[in-house]
Amino acid sequence: MLSIKAKEAIKTALAFVLVYAIALQSGWMNPYWAAFAVALISLSTLGQSINKGLNRMAGTIPGCIAGVAILSLAPQSRYMFLLLASGWIFFTTYMMLRSKNNAYMWNVAGFVCLIITLAGSGSSENLFEHAVYRTVETAMGIVVYTLVNVFLWPQTNAGAIKKAAGALVATQAERFRATRAAMVDGSVMEQPLELRTQEVKQLQQYTLALQAEGSESYEVKEFRHLWERLYGLSTAVMESLDRWQTGFSELARIDVNAALPDLQSFFDELEERFAQTQRLLAGSPPGHEQRVMPLDISLDIGDTALHGLAHLDRAALAVAKNELEKLAALTAEMIACARGLAGEPVDTRVPELIPPAGTNSRGWNLPVFDLDYLRGALFAVTTLVVTFFIWVFFDPPGHAGWYQFGATAAMAVAGMQQMRATMLVKPFAVAMALGIAVYVLIMPQLSGFAELGLLLFICMFINRYFFSGLAQLAGSIGIINMIAIQNQQTYNFAAMANSLLFTVVALVFIFAMSYMLRSPRPEKAILHLLRRFFRSAEFLIARVALEPGNTPSLLERWKTAFYRYELVTLPAKIAAWGKAINHKLFPNNSPQQVAALVTSLQTLVYRMEELLEADDRPQAESLARAMSEDARSWRSGIESIFGRWSSSPETEPVAGLQERLSRWLTRLEKQVGEVLEQVDTQTLGDRDGENFFRLLGGVRGVSEAAVAYAGVAATIDWEELHEEVFQ
Amino acid sequence: MNVPSEFAIGGVYMPPMLIAAILGMLLAVLTGRMLNRYRLSRYFYYPPLVFLALTVIFTVTVGTFFIRS
Numbered sequence: 001m002l003s004i005k006a007k008e009a010i011k012t013a014l015a016f017v018l019v020y021a022i023a024l025q026s027g028w029m030n031p032y033w034a035a036f037a038v039a040l041i042s043l044s045t046l047g048q049s050i051n052k053g054l055n056r057m058a059g060t061i062p063g064c065i066a067g068v069a070i071l072s073l074a075p076q077s078r079y080m081f082l083l084l085a086s087g088w089i090f091f092t093t094y095m096m097l098r099s100k101n102n103a104y105m106w107n108v109a110g111f112v113c114l115i116i117t118l119a120g121s122g123s124s125e126n127l128f129e130h131a132v133y134r135t136v137e138t139a140m141g142i143v144v145y146t147l148v149n150v151f152l153w154p155q156t157n158a159g160a161i162k163k164a165a166g167a168l169v170a171t172q173a174e175r176f177r178a179t180r181a182a183m184v185d186g187s188v189m190e191q192p193l194e195l196r197t198q199e200v201k202q203l204q205q206y207t208l209a210l211q212a213e214g215s216e217s218y219e220v221k222e223f224r225h226l227w228e229r230l231y232g233l234s235t236a237v238m239e240s241l242d243r244w245q246t247g248f249s250e251l252a253r254i255d256v257n258a259a260l261p262d263l264q265s266f267f268d269e270l271e272e273r274f275a276q277t278q279r280l281l282a283g284s285p286p287g288h289e290q291r292v293m294p295l296d297i298s299l300d301i302g303d304t305a306l307h308g309l310a311h312l313d314r315a316a317l318a319v320a321k322n323e324l325e326k327l328a329a330l331t332a333e334m335i336a337c338a339r340g341l342a343g344e345p346v347d348t349r350v351p352e353l354i355p356p357a358g359t360n361s362r363g364w365n366l367p368v369f370d371l372d373y374l375r376g377a378l379f380a381v382t383t384l385v386v387t388f389f390i391w392v393f394f395d396p397p398g399h400a401g402w403y404q405f406g407a408t409a410a411m412a413v414a415g416m417q418q419m420r421a422t423m424l425v426k427p428f429a430v431a432m433a434l435g436i437a438v439y440v441l442i443m444p445q446l447s448g449f450a451e452l453g454l455l456l457f458i459c460m461f462i463n464r465y466f467f468s469g470l471a472q473l474a475g476s477i478g479i480i481n482m483i484a485i486q487n488q489q490t491y492n493f494a495a496m497a498n499s500l501l502f503t504v505v506a507l508v509f510i511f512a513m514s515y516m517l518r519s520p521r522p523e524k525a526i527l528h529l530l531r532r533f534f535r536s537a538e539f540l541i542a543r544v545a546l547e548p549g550n551t552p553s554l555l556e557r558w559k560t561a562f563y564r565y566e567l568v569t570l571p572a573k574i575a576a577w578g579k580a581i582n583h584k585l586f587p588n589n590s591p592q593q594v595a596a597l598v599t600s601l602q603t604l605v606y607r608m609e610e611l612l613e614a615d616d617r618p619q620a621e622s623l624a625r626a627m628s629e630d631a632r633s634w635r636s637g638i639e640s641i642f643g644r645w646s647s648s649p650e651t652e653p654v655a656g657l658q659e660r661l662s663r664w665l666t667r668l669e670k671q672v673g674e675v676l677e678q679v680d681t682q683t684l685g686d687r688d689g690e691n692f693f694r695l696l697g698g699v700r701g702v703s704e705a706a707v708a709y710a711g712v713a714a715t716i717d718w719e720e721l722h723e724e725v726f727q
Numbered sequence: 728m729n730v731p732s733e734f735a736i737g738g739v740y741m742p743p744m745l746i747a748a749i750l751g752m753l754l755a756v757l758t759g760r761m762l763n764r765y766r767l768s769r770y771f772y773y774p775p776l777v778f779l780a781l782t783v784i785f786t787v788t789v790g791t792f793f794i795r796s
Contacts, residue, residue, distance in 0.1 A: 497739070515775065585763060723769045726759030726778060 007153045009465035012042040014152070015145040016460040017453045022140060024449065024487055029133050030119075032480045037141025039476035042464070046149045047157040047212030052104060053142035054215065059108025060138045064131040066109070067116025071127055081117070082388055086381045088113050093380040093411050097373035101211065103415065110380075111408040118400050157213035161220055161227060164209040165234075166281045168202040169334070171195060172237055173274035179245055180267050183256060193595075199238055206231055223341055230337045233330055240327045243610070246603040247323065250316035250697075250704060254309065259317055260299050266324065269297045273331040280338035297328055311672040311693075312665060312700055318690060319610060319697035366561040371532075372573065376414030383410035383513050387506075398502030405503070409510050418580040420520055425507045427474035432500045435482025439496055443483065452485070459483070522580040523721045526594075529574050530649040533601060536566040538642035540608060541635060541702075544615050567608060571601045585725050588717035600705070600712040607705040611698030619695060620688035626675040630668060634699060637664075641706060650718040654710040661707050665700065672696065743794045744786075750794075751786030758785075 002010075015038045023031035041053040066088050074080035092110035096103045112134065119130040149155070175195045210227050213220045220227065257263055299321050301314075309317070387406030391399060398405070409424070438459065446452050456479075463475035482496060514520055540563050543556070552560065578594035637660075644651045734741040758781055762768040771777045 493739075519775075724771050724774050725763050725768045726774045 004155065005465060008042070008044060008155070009461045011148050011152055012038065012145075012464045013457045013460040015042070015141075015148040017457050018148070019137075019141050019144050020456060020485060021449060021453065022144070023137060024485070027487060028137060029130070030137070031485060033134055034137040034141040034144075035480050036476075037138045038145045039460070039480060040473075041142060041145060045155045045157050045160075045212055046146070047160075047214070047216035048208070049149060050146060051211045051215040053146065055102060055105040056108050057135075057139060057142060058102075059105040060112050060135055063109040063112025064116050064135055066113040068127060068131050070113065071117055072124070078392065082385060085114065085117060085388075086384055089384050089407055089411070090377045090381045093414055094373050094377040096411065096415060097376050098370065101207075107411055107415070110411050111404070114384075114404045114407055118404050156216060157209060159213075160209040161206070161213045162281055162283070164202065164206040165227070165230060166278055168199070168206055168234055169274060169277050169281065171199050171202055172234065172241065173271065173278065175199065175241055176270060176274060179241060180271075182245075183248065183251070184263070184267070196238075196242070203231070203235060203238065206234070226337055226340045230334065230341070233334050233337060237327065237330050237334070239606075240323060240330060242602070243606045244320065244323045244327065246606055246705075247316065247320055247701065249708075250313075250700065251320055254313050254317060256317075256320075259301060259309065260321065262297075262299055266297050266299055266328070270328060270331055273335055277331070277334045277338045280335070280342050283342065299324055310669050311676070312669050312696065315693045315696035315700055317697075318693035319701060322694060366558045368558070368562040368565045370565070370569065372417075376417070379514065379516050380407060380410040380414050382516060383407055383510060386513065387509075396502070396505075397498035398506060401499070401502055402506065405506055406510065409507060410513065413510060413514055417514075417520070418522065418576055420511065422508065422511045424470070424474075425504055425511075427471045428478070428507060429500070429504050431471075431474040431478025432482055432503055435478040436493075436496050436500060438479075439482050439484070439491070440493055443489075444491060456483070521727055522577045522582075523586060523589075525577045526574055526581075527649070527721060529570055529577065530601075531646050532566060533570045533574070534642045534646035534649065536563040536570070537604070537608060538639055538646055539563045540567060540612065541639045541642060544611060544635060564612070567605055571598050571605060574598055574601065582727065585727065586717075586720050588720045593712075593715055596712050597709075597716060600709040604702070604705040604709055607698065607701035611695070611702050614691065614695040614698040617691045617694070618688075619691055623675065623688070623692050626678060627671070630671050631699070634664070634668075634703075638702060638706060648718075650713050650716065654707065654714050657707050657710045661703050664703070668696075668700075744790060747790035747794050748782075748786050750789045751784075752782050754785040754789070755781040 016035055019034035019038055020031050023034050028034075037053070037056060041049050041056055043049045043052060070081060070084040070088065074084055089110055092106045092113075096106035096110065099106060116127070116131050116134060119134075178195065210220070210224070210231065214224050214227070215221075260266075301317060301321065384403070384407035387402040390396065390406075391402040396402070412424075413419075438455070442455060443452075446455060459479045460476075463472060463479060467475050481499065484496075511520075519525065540560065543552070543560055575595070575598045578591070578598060581589070581591075581594065583589070583591060641657070734743070734746050755778055759768070759774070759778055762771075768774055
């Protein structure tokens with residue numbers, strides 16, 4: 001009985017041989033184009049392969065059109081040609097980095113343009129012919145591979161999306177229960193980080209399952225908008241749970257059961273909603289005792305409990321209440337979504353609170369760019385320009401390959417910045433050396449397609465069965481490039497040896513060029529990103545108005561949107577670089593310490609978001625004016641701390657900060673009490689009071705998160721991270 | 728030291744500079760590891776450039792004194 005791995009290897013090898021047979025029989029140019037399509041789209045299930053194949057096709061067509069357009073506009077001018085090609089590579093690289101779901105499509109659009117501009121430069125007829133053959137052979141590769149997969153041992157994704165969604169909601173329900181117990185009973189949360197990590201992985205699996213099953217199942221495709229909406233809601237629930245958890249320290253002194261009398265029934269309803277969502281996704285009809293509709297619930301702060309609470313504790317309670325109400329709205333929407341997926345009619349009105357499907361709404365409605373993606377795109381363009389000039393003025397071994405392969409590899413490196421480009425050298429060198437051995441020793445002995453087909457089958461089977469990831473990719477490219485098959489087969493060892501040498505040298509060259517992106521040393525990248533993070537935080541804090549009557553200009557709003565985007569995206573980038581650190585060279589900074597640093601930054605982001613959100617809400621003028629002096633003093637203090645951290649992330653000793661925070665909180669508590677006595681509270685509405693306390697809670701939250709960061713930063717050996725080492 | 732200046736694998740001749748460059752890079756990698764081991768690398772301003780310089784120095788040394796073309 002064959003294993004799944006063996007079956008997949010056989011299917012890929014069979015499709016590989018078939019496309020060569022068809023292309024050679026039909027006399028099509030460059031049969032290896034179809035072979036590339038088969039080798040690069042073959043994934044573990046049919047749906048995933050179809051999705052990747054469609055992305056490849058969707059990228060090939062605009063790539064061909066761009067190539068034809070570039071050569072048409074600049075047939076005789078090398079500099080105009082280079083400018084247009086650079087513009088296209090810049091655009092496709094930026095879109096590749098920016099797009100989460102269609103990165104491969106943009107990648108293909110980029111390098112196919114380079115292939116067409118190179119292959120078809122002899123005449124306009126030649127150019128058009130190349131573009132058409134590239135498209136047709138890619139399509140043929142995709143179709144042949146799909147047919148082989150449909151008819152021979154098909155591996156489908158049927159049921160994958162429901163299973164992934166069910167598992168995700170189950171994990172979120174478990175996380176909710178653990179957080180509830182920690183808040184109500186004060187019990188220690190078991191495995192909070194493991195649950196969170198599992199949740200993130202399940203969100204990724206959900207996306208993959210949606211792409212895969214959505215490509216092969218009409219049923220899933222019909223409800224795709226609901227599945228995507230459920231993904232958006234699950235992501236928002238994850239973030240809401242994160243913010244709720246990170247606010248626990250501020251509720252430590254409060255008896256939450258007394259302060260929020262309806263808390264238990266509120267939590268019971270939320271648990272029931274998670275259970276209902278799971279039942280609906282599993283397709284189980286509701287039992288006799290089970291409800292189908294969520295109850296309307298709300299949390300009110302008990303008046304009696306309020307009298308005993310300090311103002312800052314009341315502020316913390318307001319923030320927690322707000323977060324729990326958001327969670328309630330999200331879970332109600334999840335049930336509605338699950339009911340829609342079960343075939344019931346759905347109310348399509350979308351409350352403002354809920355983010356649109358597949359996106360997040362963090363307030364940056366103005367278009368902003370990502371600095372790291374821009375830098376990646378610039379790197380790809382610079383590599384293209386330099387390698388073009390190397391080809392034109394020096395023409396070393398590889399010739400036009402410098403222009404084409406250089407930019408293609410640069411796009412790949414820009415998309416995987418944490419992976420050192422030199423890691424590509426070994427697998428490619430070995431794969432191409434083995435390919436040359438086959439080319440020199442075996443191929444000249446073959447005659448007829450039967451023997452050639454057998455060789456191709458064996459090579460691709462071995463590659464697919466024994467290798468995975470980068471090694472498999474290198475193996476596929478080695479087989480296709482080195483066993484260069486044409487209808488009129490010729491042998492040129494010197495060309496192949498030059499090709500091997502060129503590939504190795506080009507990859508080393510691109511590694512050297514990658515220093516343009518930034519230093520590829522992970523610890524230096526982390527230091528740089530940390531400084532950027534605190535520069536963004538400093539800017540945003542300086543813009544927090546804390547008082548009414550402040551109307552920013554369009555430029556100010558754009559800058560705020562840009563820095564807000566930076567603040568939100570940088571912790572994930574720091575986490576990615578943290579995983580790339582070689583801890584043997586930096587033994588005093590363990591992976592756990594780096595993870596703790598990222599967590600503290602993420603907490604700071606959540607607190608800043610709460611503050612910015614509260615600042616956007618209307619505040620009662622009387623309260624705002626009364627607190628304006630304290631607010632300004634707080635703002636300038638925290639701004640100066642962030643400013644110092646933006647040049648040295650480790651400069652504030654935590655003991656000093658903790659003491660300052662404690663003194664400031666005491667003074668603030670007294671000041672708030674005096675303000676509330678002075679202000680005519682009869683003129684204040686419920687909303688005014690709530691907004692005021694949310695703002696106060698946001699201010700306190702940012703302060704406490706900053707102190708928490710200082711505590712974590714104190715455990716990091718910054719001198720070791722700054723130290724220069726050979727890597 | 729009698730090191731052949733012509734290297735051949737299966738009748739295919741390799742340029743001496745290629746062999747010298749490969750050996751030079753290996754020596755530079757070893758030197759870098761030793762410098763890391765004894766924490767001497769912290770005295771360099773920018774190790775990647777130092778590595779490049781070491782590679783060139785070792786390549787020229789090997790090519791001049793050991794593999795004479």
